[in-house]
Amino acid sequence: xxxFQQLKLTTFVSFLSHSFLHNDETFYxxxxxxxxxxxxxxxxxxxxxxxxxxxLFCLCIILLYQQLIYTLDVRIQQRNGRKTLTTLQGLPKExxxxxxxxxxxxxxxxxxxxxxxxxxxxxxxxQGDQRTKIHDFLIQQKIATKAQVKVHGF
Numbered sequence: 001x002x003x004f005q006q007l008k009l010t011t012f013v014s015f016l017s018h019s020f021l022h023n024d025e026t027f028y029x030x031x032x033x034x035x036x037x038x039x040x041x042x043x044x045x046x047x048x049x050x051x052x053x054x055x056l057f058c059l060c061i062i063l064l065y066q067q068l069i070y071t072l073d074v075r076i077q078q079r080n081g082r083k084t085l086t087t088l089q090g091l092p093k094e095x096x097x098x099x100x101x102x103x104x105x106x107x108x109x110x111x112x113x114x115x116x117x118x119x120x121x122x123x124x125x126x127q128g129d130q131r132t133k134i135h136d137f138l139i140q141q142k143i144a145t146k147a148q149v150k151v152h153g154f
Contacts, residue, residue, distance in 0.1 A: 070148065071148055072088060072090045072143075072149045072150070073087075073089050074087070074088050074131050074134050074149065074150065074152065074153075075089075075131075075152045076152070076153035084128060085125055086125070086126045086127075087125050088134055089121070089123045089124075090120070091124070097122055097124060098114065101113070101114060103137075104126055108128075108133050110127045110128050111127045112125055112126035113125055135149050135151055
């Protein structure tokens with residue numbers, strides 16, 4: 001067991017320094033001395049390369065997944081009679097909601113405001129049924145993709 005722990009520690013240290021130390025000899029990972037390594041030393045070295053490569057790959061996938069997965073929900077709420085309210089929620093913090101609201105109000109010729117909700121965070125509210133216009137605007141300005149914008153309602 002002690003020999004295994006020493007081999008494991010030696011292999012880990014050698015992985016960090018890009019050389020494999022065994023019996024006071026140095027075998028370089030990128031050199032031509034692979035043939036002088038024993039089978040188990042070479043297997044452990046390859047296993048470490050595979051584990052580190054897969055770990056980095058998984059971390060990259062997770063980061064990309066988190067960046068692409070935010071969804072924007074566009075909903076409509078019936079007020080009284082024919083009056084409706086359109087809400088946009090789920091917008092990441094990196095976007096300036098006040099600036100977006102200003103563009104929405106100007107382009108859609110409607111009034112609106114930003115409401116702080118405890119569960120959903122900041123929600124943009126617009127008067128009238130503006131669902132398709134918001135959807136098209138978000139895709140046209142490349143704020144989100146079609147898959148990221150979900151339109152709810154009637």
